[in-house]
Amino acid sequence: MTILEVRNLKVYYYLYNGVVKAVDDVSFTVEEGEILGIAGESGSGKSTLAHSILGLVKPPGKIVGGEIIFQGRDLTKLSEEDLRRLRGRExxxxxxxxxxxxxxxxxxxxxxxEVYEAHQNIDMDKILDRVAKLFKRVRMTDPEKRVGSYPHELSGGMKQRALISMAVALKPKLIILDEPTSALDVTIQLEIIDLLREMRDELNASMIFISHDLELLSELTDKLMIMYAGRVVEYGYTKDVFKDAKHPYTEALINSIKYIRKGLLPTIEGEPPSLINPPKGCRFHPRCPRRFELCDRVEPKPISIAGRIVSCHLYGEEYGEGG
Amino acid sequence: MTLARYVVRRLLQAIPTLFILLIFMFILVRVLPGDPARLIAGLEATEEDVERIRVLLGLDRPIHEQFINYMLDILRGDLGTSIKFETPVIQEILIRFPRTLELAIVAELISIAIAIPLGIISALRPFTKTGALATIGSLLGSSMPIYWLGLILIYVFSVNMRLLPSFGYGTPAHIVLPAFTLATLLMGNLVRITRASVLDALESNYIVTAKAKGLSERLIIYRHALKNALIPIITISGLQLGALLGGAILTESVFAWPGIGLLLLDSIYSRDYPLIQGIIIFYAVILILINLIVDIAYAFVDPRVRISLWRPE
Incomplete structure (x- = not known):
């Protein structure tokens, strides 16, 4: 069953020196119990995408087009109060x-x-008991005592467990995780990932997991979406994508993991593009090792190939025509 | 560490500060042009009179002896005798200071009652007319010179409307104009600080978390944003109380408010060195106490500070 369907979503930031098209015509679906990974470098729009689902994009950012269908309702059309009731609960x-x-x-x-308070009528005393139980479930040490701790009294890992407990408290259908482990030590990262997997199984919740750590995504996610400059370049089953990357950008990203394993510092030639004036044609073409004359003129359309969606002229009908 | 031990430690830490100030005052009085003994004796005094006063003041002793006596006197709470009033300096100060404190507290309360709501409103509605008005008003308020504003207020409310007394001390009506004048000086800063810290708090990531859990706008603002914004506001209000005591000098002279500011002005005009010295030392002690109170108030709002101050780990 499809939990979430995002169709042609556009989120733009209206800045003084131009419009930043942070998310530009992005479509994907999340099935029940599925973990969708979203990868891409900084500024590729993945975090904006995550925030826009819950209507948390701050001005001057704005959802300017598309639909976010969650359980039959278009979230982009909900009132602030209806959105509020959804947040933290569903x-x-x-x-x-x-x-x-x-x-x-x-x-x-x-x-x-406060999650309980926001959505349920319940005594504050009873809530704290429930919070302690929740803390135990996310394996916080000393859960009863932690309830009364201030954030600065907790380690980074413990704080993230607290935030995760907040996110699972009301057994939501969908949990969006925006780089939840990037600020943590590697050992803690693994513990958190294990915890998230466990929570997914227990709640049968779907997850959107945003990260720039492809290796992590390859282990955790069912499907993978690669973003570049606000666009989806490749989207399909994680296994397929890793086995046989179609888009040159995906390929470059996956190659970079191999470099890391060898202890080298991997790079993709060139710089991330400006989102105010993105390159004409394919946005990746200035950095693409496999570009040809079509790439800097025509923007590739997403096409279905090998069980996934790829936006690249290498696989398009236009390939042979030359233009 | 308990709160009491913290306070004691802070007071002990203030001793070096005061010591340096006292040395400074001691030197200042002695390098100023003019002979204090001659000044006290007056123009028509004979050489013998001047010499007698010099011995009386201990100014004939070697400098280190003078310094020790000076310090011992101060430790005993003896700030000397006023030349003009011929009463103990400390007595003059203790009569005048409560009036200044009264003025300062009323002014502070007025400015808090007006400025903090204005700052919050202008932060919550940054692009509206209310917000713009608050910003412009606060700029005007803090740039208006006290003596000018004071005179205008006297002109409007005392001379024209005959509603309030223009000077003096006594009834509650007397405090309105000076307190309001003084408050205006503070309000500008306080509005801007409040606005900035509320905006800053609203931009914080924990606000996004609060929103993401479905908390209502009202609770997000009151429980999360405003409480956090309070921390810098407390600091500023506290430090302002210090500035108020200084600002009181001008206000008191405009409205003839018989507080310590006016006393200082008088003592400067009449070269009453023991009085000047006493008031400055008194000011220093008050400022040190205010800072201590601000730090303690801080800790009550911010648990991070509490831990670093006195809570046992």
Missing amino acids: ISMVFQDPNTYLNPIMKVGYQVA
Whole structure:
């Protein structure tokens, strides 16, 4: 069953010196119990995409087109109050840096309790018991004591567990994770990933997992979407994508993992493109090792090939025509 | 460490500061042109009179002896005798200071009551007329010179409307104009600080978290944004209380408010060195105490500070 369907979503930032097309015509679906990975370099629009689902894009950012269908309702058309009722209860989110995403002057237990408070009529005393149980489930050490701790009294890993407990508290259908492990130590990262997997199995929740760590995504996700300059360049089953990358950018990313394994610093030639004035034609063409004369003129359309969606002229009908 | 131990430690830390100030004052009085003994004796005094006063003041002793006596006197709470009033300096200060404190507290309360809501409103509605008005108003308020604003207020409310007394001390009506004048000086800064810190808090990531869990706008603002924004606001209000005592000098002279500011002005005009010295030392002690109170208030709002100050780990 499809939990979420995003169709032709466009999220633009209206800045003084131009319009940043952070998410430009992106479509994908998330099935029940599925983990979708979204990868791409900084500024590829993946985080904006994640925030836009819950209507959390800050001005001057704005959803300017497309639909976000969640359980038959288009979230882009919901009122603020309807969105609020959805947030934390049906769709929840875990953020990148647990140090800044927790209120520094409020006890962690209360911050988690607020999820219950926002959506249920329940005594505050009982809530704190529930929070302690929740803390135990996300394997926080000393859960009863942690309820009364302030964020600065917890380690980074513990803080992220608290944020995760907040996100799973009301058993949402969809959990969006925006680089949840990037700010953590490697060993803690693995523990958090294990915990997330466990939560997915327990709640049968779907997840959108955003990361620039392809290796992590290859282990965790069912499907993978690669973004570049606000566009989807490749989208399909994670296994397929890793076995046989179609888009030259995906290929470059996957190759970079191999470099890392050898202890080298991998790079993709060139610089990330400006999102205000993206390159004409294919946005990746200035950095593409396999570009040809069509690439800098015509924008490739997403096409279905080998069980996935790829936006690249290498596989398009236009290939032979030359133009 | 307990709160009491923290306070004691902070007070002990203030000793070196005060010591340096006292040395400075000691030197200042002695390098100023003019002979204090001659000044006290007056123009028509004989050489013998001047010499007698010099001995009386201990100014004939070697400099290190003078310094020790000076320090011992201060430790005993004896700030000397005012030349003009011929009463103990500390007595003059203790009569005048409560009036200044009264003025400062009323001014601070007025400025808090007006400026903090204005700052919050202008932060929550940054691109509206209300917001713009608050910003412009605060700029005007903080740039208006006290003596000018004071005179205008006297002109409008005392001379024309005959609503409030233009000078003096006594009834509650007397405090309105000076307190309001003084408050205007503070309000500008306080509005801008409040606005900036509320905006800053609203931009914080924990606000995104609060939103993502489905908390209502009202709770997000009151429980998360405003509480965090309070931290810098407390610092500024506290430090302002210090600035207020300074600003009181001008206000008190415009409205003839018989506080410590006016006393300082008087003592400067009449070269009453013991009085000047006493008031400055008193000011220093008050400022040190204000800073301590601000730091403690801080810790009550921010648990991070509490831990680093006195909470046992």
